[in-house]
Amino acid sequence: MLNIILLGPPGSGKGTQAELLVKKYNFFPISLGALLRKQITENTPHKALVQEYIDNGQLVPDSLSFQLVVNQLVQNQSQGKPLLFDGFPRTMDQAAFLDGLLIKHNTKISSVILLDVSHETLLQRLKDRATIQGRSDDQDDQKITTRMHIYAEQTLPIANYYQAQHKLYRVDGAQNPEQVVKAIEKIIDRWIKK
Known part of the structure; x- marks a missing residue:
């Protein structure tokens, strides 16, 4: 099964x-960011904790991230769809956790697609998204800087982890969305034909 x-x-x-x-x-989508925002909008017991971390541009504790991801995997068991992870894993600990979790479910990650985008383009996109979607984590320069720093320090090393497993594919994410999705589709279609 193709899981990306x-x-x-x-x-x-x-x-x-x-x-x-x-x-x-x-795909069955597992978007950690969407799951966390849902914790806030649905006024769950984790709302205050999640809001505090998001407001500071920081990653929520692994214990909560893991719980949300496990719940999603259990939800997909009856459907048996291929998995698409968006925004998870974000750290090496999370990557190791995910590998172990998927083994328990008799599956694994097939491909990891890294969207490469310049820092300047990212800043502009986040400002635009803040205006259009009103996301609080995109409206403050300090929060954005914190998130970028966390990405560089904790998430980017994951690329090397998957590169060593020959699963990493890089795509120019600065292109328009239609061009980006075509590039990703080529990678997925090649994998499907294997």
Whole structure:
């Protein structure tokens, strides 16, 4: 089964690409960011904790991230769809956790698609997204800087982890969304034909 991870910095277009790929390939999407925002909008017991971390541009504790991802995997068991991870894993600990979790479910990650986008383009996209979607984590320069720093320090090393497993594919995420999704589709279609 084809399970993929979309990897990239904040503003790289992971969410946009995930939506397009879910429609075409019938993936079961697991978007950590969307799951966390849902904790806030649905006023769950974790709302205050999640809000505090998001407001500071920081990653929520692994214990909560793991719980949300496990719940999603259990939800997909009856459907048996291929998985698309968007915004998870974000650290090496999370990558190791995900590998172990998927083994328990008799599956694994097939491909990791890294969206490469310049820092300047990312900043502009986040400012635009803040205006259009009103996301609080995109409206403050300090929060954006913190998120970029966390990405560089904690998430980017994951690329080397998957590169060593020959699963990493890089895509120019600065292109328009239609060009990006075509590039990703070529990678997925090649994998499907294997």
